[in-house]
Each structure stands twice: as structure tokens, then as C-alpha cells.
Amino acid sequence: MVALSQLQIIWGCVLAPTLDELAALSGVSRATVSRVINGGPVAEATRRRVIAVLEQTNYRPNVAARVLASGRSGIVGVVFHLEPRLLFRDPYFSLLLHGVAEVLAQETAGMMLWLGNRTKQETLDRILGLRLLDGVIVTADHLEDPLVDGLMASDFPTVLVGHRREDLTANYVDVDNIQAADVVTTHLINLGRRRIGHITGTRSTVTAEDRLTGYLRAMKRAGLTDEDLIADGDFNRESGRECAEVLVDREVDAIFCANDATAVGAYDAIRAAGRRIPDDIAVAGFDDLDLALDLDPPLTTTRQYIERQGEEAARMLCQILADPEGSPRRSLLPTELVIRQSTTGGALGS
Amino acid sequence: MVALSQLQIIWGCVLAPTLDELAALSGVSRATVSRVINGGPVAEATRRRVIAVLEQTNYRPNVAARVLASGRSGIVGVVFHLEPRLLFRDPYFSLLLHGVAEVLAQETAGMMLWLGNRTKQETLDRILGLRLLDGVIVTADHLEDPLVDGLMASDFPTVLVGHRREDLTANYVDVDNIQAADVVTTHLINLGRRRIGHITGTRSTVTAEDRLTGYLRAMKRAGLTDEDLIADGDFNRESGRECAEVLVDREVDAIFCANDATAVGAYDAIRAAGRRIPDDIAVAGFDDLDLALDLDPPLTTTRQYIERQGEEAARMLCQILADPEGSPRRSLLPTELVIRQSTTGGALGS
DNA sequence: TTGTACGCGTTATCAT
């Protein structure tokens, strides 16, 4: 047992102390110090002695050594493997990341971020090859996704944000896009609209397909199905504008857009064509981003608590790491139709 | 030397091969395999034999073991330690991250992301305590910043994005905010504006102070200084609106906003007060985000190539890691005044 | 309850 002053001199702030050094300071063996840190059986008296030293040195375990010995780092991966333009022009991923980071900051030692700068196959190789991460959170947007396939095939602890129907054993956080799209489409039908167009999201993504499915389900139920009312968009403003131009020409009286960014483009096109919202054409989006409220008129849309999905995914991964056994964990978070003037304003408003 | 088929059977895709196993397969020692991988002196014939095995097994070194032995992981930290609302409501950081990720993806094994979920002191402790990162890229916005102070005090390889004048030994990427603010203010003066207001950014940040300094310099030179024309904002739309309301009351004929988000708020307030842009009040922003072009009228602003700053910072860090010696590296990137109708449109336009 | 000793997979320093 050495006095604090001496201890400061020995290590200062420069050299990080090791278990061996802490052991020497507390007069016990390295194994005992390790047990104190990791919660092994230690006599109360010695534990207190060790803890005192621990605090004085503000000891941090060497992650590399810990991984080598035990296989666990406390570090998790977060994979947003998407086109950069999609990743950064829509607040969706920022919100998701925010939620994830919030929870992980409390529960883990750190977060490695993987973006779409490499092929999915290469990203997969690296993540598994590193043998450093305890688990990953991955956005699973695409129908075809070798990265998700690879993770599912391995037994690497994984939580998906979004999922495909064939991911049977996956742990995931998702929302019911089909149901939500059905609800908003039905809302438009109930308002008396009949020629309801849909601008889809990127067609290779799960969310785009699901929202389309929900739209079709509601339209079919009302006997309104018409293939001409569907335009393939890309989840962004530009495609929203282009698709809306087409739909305006086809004389729709409402448009359900696959997300809010698309709806902004639809506003542009509808305005440019000299039509009024919602009097001539009602518009609905999806996400309920901040901008939905700023639009004129404010946008009817489906709120999906993106940040909370991130939090939930992070929490789920932590649970899996704490208790790897058990059946797949699944969390279907609620959505909420937020009705604003873009569908109910104007003369035709209900 | 073992045939490929046998090799597959031995490890399948499940177990990651180790140096020892590769050595056994190629009929050389572990040390030689290591030399092949890390570029040591190896006879050409044996090198080829080893490389063949390397490719067949798609071997990935164990990062933890490598760190323990050599101290280098190939992983760098990226620290955006800011209020979450600032971090995610302005595309600035997304663009920066994009640039950083692009370069790091090619040069390094990975990227750990640190956001403002903990105190700066704690973030600093963790980063240094991990002993896993080769270096960090840090946004250095604040005048008072224990995180940056701590990194400067240590000899940990660090690149700052933005810097303070007292960071004498720092490696940094920055733009000349003072000069850029001077230029835009002078632009307004040259247009004949006399009561030119300034909405500052968050006053504890370097960029806010520097842009204010540049504004004051230009105003002083023109003999126009007036303390009443300065309103303290917060780099966001809301504060832009509030500050612009005040400035409109004080009968400014122009407003230089500390960033584009602030300018959007200023537009709101000016419109609400029934004034025209730029006829009654000219407006200029800073950043040249996409939205600057979408505003009506399009916003005069200073373009600062944010993404390129991220790329440059990443490149600089890689250089430092490759060659730790040498004087501090500094990179002052150019800015460009982009003149649009928010200053030169309307009847008064030059 | 506590200590000893080995192993994790690599790099690096020696001999050879």
C-alpha cells in the first residue's frame, strides 16, 4: 500500500497503470484486482482497499488486452450502409444515430461507425474480421443485402433496424409500415378522395415496398386500385417533384408520399402546376420530420419516433449481450397519423 | 503446404485463422508470415507461398492482439462533442462526417464516433483510457474546451477542425472566418448599406467570435460601427428569427447572419414584419448549404466546402500517423463569397 | 478468499 502522493509521482498522468501495478499498490495479487473490477468473490475489506487505489489512479482497463483474454470489448458497431446522399440529406439517420448514441453512451465503452464507403461484402468482412466488436446495430433497408445475410448466417450478436420477412431469426426494431400506409391511405379515402396517387420510396428497399403494399391494400379494399396512380420515387425531394408532375398530369386528387422529403418535392410540383393544396390535391408524407410542420400548408404525415427506434435498438443489443440466450427479440414500435391542413384544410376539408 | 480443400475443412468459414495456423499451412514460422503481412524482409519465393495461403484463407489480423503487441490498431476516433440539437439540425456536421468517413474508409481499419453524450472530461478520459485509437479528429468549436486542452497536453495524435489562437502546437484544418466575415460585410457596405446588423453564432464558440471580429473590422474600416446592430444568436433558425425581430425594430438595412440556418430565421422575421428582401433589408448567411439556393430570394452566403474540410482533416491525421515527427500541420482552406439575390436583387441591387 | 500460472494472437528482438 503506497501513499497517494507517491503514486502520483510514479505514474503522473502519463503512464496508464496496469493491473500488476495496482496489485502492487494494494498489496494483493493481480487476480484479486481483476475480481474487484469484474465482480468476482472478494472479501469486503480487501475490496475496499483495492477500490481506494482504483479511484486514486483513475484506472482504465486496456481494452485490447481485455478482448484478447475474454473476447469482450464493450464496443459495438453501428452500420448505416447507404448511399451517402440518402444518408445525409434526410434527418432520418441523424435521429436514429442520436437515439443509438444516447443509450450506448451509458451502457458501453464506445461505438464504431460504419457507413456506406465500401461494398457491403467488404464491410461485413471487416466487421467480423476485426474480432473487436461485441455486436452490431444495422439498418436493414434493402430487400437484397449481403451484409445482413452474412450477419444472420454468423452468430454475431446483431440487431436490425427494419427487417425483411425472411429474417426469421433476427432481432429487430421496426414499425408496421404496411399498416401505417393503409391508415393514411384510408384517411384520404375517407376524405372523399378517389384518385389517390402514391409516390413510392426507392423500390429496392423494404420500407418502400411495405408502404406500397399498405397503400394498395387500402385502395383495393375501397375498390379504387389503379396502376397509373403509382410513381416510383427515391425518398428524396427531386424524385418527389418529378413523380408529382406525372401524377398531376394524371389528375390525381391526392398523393401519399413515401416520406416527408418526397412530399416537399410534391409541394413544389403541385405549386408549379398551379394547383392548390389540399383543395385540388391533398398531400400526405411519412416520418413527421420538423419540416412537416413548417410547410405551407402543414403536412399530414405518419409520425414514427425515429429517435426512439434508435434507443430501442441499442437497448435491445445491450440485453442480448447481457443474456445471449433466448428466442429472437422483436420490437414493433407504434406509429401515429398526424393530421394537418395538407389533407383537411381548404374548401373540401372534412 | 496444404491443399485448399483441406484448408476449408479445417477452418470452414467459422474459425478465424491465426498466424500460427497460416504458418503451419505455408510451412514457415509465424514470424515470417507476420513479416509478409507487415512488409518485412522475406525471400520472394516464400513470400509468394505465404501470400497464396493468405488469400485462400482471407485472413484478417486480430486487432486486439496487434494493438497489444504494437500499440497500433488502425482505428481512429472522431469526436463531435456538441449539443445534440446543434449536431443534428444543421447539415454542417453531416457533411463533415461524410468527408472524414470517405477518406478514413480507404486509409484505416475503422472509425469510432464520440458524440456529446458525456462530459468532455469523461470523453477525454475514455478516449485516452481505451488505448485503442491511433489518433482522433475533433471539432474544436469552443473557446473553453477541456477535451481539446487535454488532448493538446497529451501527445496523442490529434487533428482539430477549427482551432483557437492559443492552440499553438495543434494540427488543424480551418477556414479564415475573420477574413470571410470581413468580405461579406464589405460586400454589403459596397452595396450602399449603412445600418448593417449582425446576428452572431453561439458566443462561446470560436467561429462565432471570429465572424463577429471580421464583421467589426469591416464596419470599423467604413466608420460604421454601432453596438446596437449586434444581436447574439445561437446558430439556429429560432434564434435567427428572434434576433432579426430586434434588428428590424432597430431599422437595419442589412443583416449578416453567422450561418445559413440563422438566415432562414431572419427571413421569417423580416417577412413577418412586412419588409422585403433585399429591397428593405439585405440578408447574407454563412456555409452555403443546399437550402441557401432554395430560399426566396436565394441567399448570398459564404461557401466553405465543409465536406472537403472533413476529408482534409482525415488525410492530415493519416499523414501524422505515418510520420509522427515534424512541425504542426496546418491547413487553412479557402472560402468563397457566393452572391445571390438576397443582397443584389430588388430595386436597390447594384 | 486468495494467489499461481497459463493462454489469448500479435509484434519485435534476438540469434542463427
Place this chain on the structure above:
DNA sequence: ATGATAACGCGTACAA
């Protein structure tokens, strides 16, 4: 040019 062998710092059986 190559091969032993010793670190690197930690966790953990096993022995005491």
C-alpha cells in the same frame, strides 16, 4: 532470410 522467444495486459482455471 528465417526461426525461436519474449513481451503486451488481462481473464480465469486451478491450486492452495
